[in-house]
Amino acid sequence: MFRGWNFLLGEIWVLIALAALLGLVVGWLIWGRREVVTGPGDVTGAGDDSEARRLAGELEVCRAQGQEAAARIAALETQLAAAQVAPVEAGPIRLSAPKGGQADDLKLIKGVGPKLEGLLNQLGFWHFDQIASWSEADIGWVDENLETFKGRVTRDDWVAQAKVLAAGGVPD
Structure with missing residues (x-):
């Protein structure tokens, strides 16, 4: 029953080695050519880095606008607390006591x-x-x-x- 196993085991190792080699080649073709971004404006790899620089610039503008908006919100909250404005209720004028x-x-x-x-x-x-x-x-x-x-x-x-x-x- 196990007489032909030596031949099969030898052939399987060859096929496994070929599959691994093929996987390495395909992986290198797919993943090896991608750009690596390490920081704003710092792009390594193939291709033009102008897109990365543009995106980094847009990010900085958005951060600055966010800080300005946060400062404006804080100022308005302070003004509102100082004014002690109560929300206006609907309906006619009502009194708490006669x-x-x-x-x-x-x-x-x-x-x-x-x-x-x-x-x-x-x-x-x-x-x-x-x-x-x-x-x-x-x-x-x-x-x-x-x-x-x-x-x-x-x-x-x-x-x-x-x-x-x-x-x-x-x-x-």
Whole structure:
């Protein structure tokens, strides 16, 4: 059974050596001709180095612009912190507490009961003049934030009633 193995082993070594030699030649042809870049503008190997120099120049310009942008961002952040600018919220003007510590009785507006008055106070509305100054956009904002009472502002015409009450009158 193993009588012809000596011939096969000798032939296999020859084929392995030929394959290795062929691999070295192909590897040299593929990888041996590539350029080696060791630093900006320093190119060794075949070919023109103008492309590498151009790219290195562009890289330096980008780095300089990045440093300028970072400095500008830092300056703007410092200015913003110094100004203590708070983000502007949408909606009508709201107060954290009633003026002079005394709120108007918003229940005098038709359609506003104790629960709705409490909700208006939570939203920052304490006075008739606040409600009297609402625009259409403000009314939309209030309607969105009135939870289960949506549409009451326009349906009961709170703005007109608040204008009368702010002037010291009595609404119809």
